[in-house]
Amino acid sequence: xxGVSQDPRHKITKRGQNVTFRCDPISxxxxxxxxxxxxxxxxxxxxxxxxxxxxxxxxxLSDRFSAERPKGSFSTLEIQRTEQGDSAMYLCASSQRxxxxxxxxxxxxxxxxxx
Amino acid sequence: AxxxxxxxxxxxxxxxxxxxxxxxxxxxxxxxxFWYVQYPGQHLQLLLKYFSGDPLVKGIKxxxxxxxxxxxxxxxxxxxxxxxxxxxxxxxxxxxxxKLTFGGGTRVLVKP
Numbered sequence: 698x699x700g701v702s703q704d705p706r707h708k709i710t711k712r713g714q715n716v717t718f719r720c721d722p723i724s725x726x727x728x729x730x731x732x733x734x735x736x737x738x739x740x741x742x743x744x745x746x747x748x749x750x751x752x753x754x755x756x757x758l759s760d761r762f763s764a765e766r767p768k769g770s771f772s773t774l775e776i777q778r779t780e781q782g783d784s785a786m787y788l789c790a791s792s793q794r795x796x797x798x799x800x801x802x803x804x805x806x807x808x809x810x811x812x
Numbered sequence: 813a814x815x816x817x818x819x820x821x822x823x824x825x826x827x828x829x830x831x832x833x834x835x836x837x838x839x840x841x842x843x844x845x846f847w848y849v850q851y852p853g854q855h856l857q858l859l860l861k862y863f864s865g866d867p868l869v870k871g872i873k874x875x876x877x878x879x880x881x882x883x884x885x886x887x888x889x890x891x892x893x894x895x896x897x898x899x900x901x902x903x904x905x906x907x908x909x910x911k912l913t914f915g916g917g918t919r920v921l922v923k924p
Binding site for chain 2: 728730732739740755790792804806
């Protein structure tokens, strides 16, 4: 399967714990995006990488959130000191610079539940 | 700042009925517009996109959408739905930069 993959698919944690999610984009894609989707809402943009450079961050991304893409391939999203309001689906997408449509391909998401 | 609104949160219809989902956006400049679909248990998939040119765009599975600039709208249509069209549909725009701004989604249930 050459699509976007995310791990884990589900994560249950207690409030105050740290969690880390991983995203593997489509192999030739150099752009990677993180979105968050809460129940009944559409996805909301969190941050975006081109290769290893983090080029844009939403104000939704509080200082408890950090994302990395150290080698320009996979990315991690870490949430420190989780809160119940962090419960959501975290989506990753990738696209190819140079594709005139910049179509974003989405992964299956990681569902986070904070107890 | 840009925003997208989808008027219907839930739509229920029978097979062979026609479907139209509304999408309006707010942004003063050039936009690219998308419709994504999420089938039960699956990830978001692109249905169709508008970048420029013919305002009537055709996508996969018989869907089409019309961009009406004067109304800031990009409504999705399908003349005859099937049970397999049961899904959640999201309208999205890309304005400045590369991020997508999504609407709240419309859940469509097609009764067999």
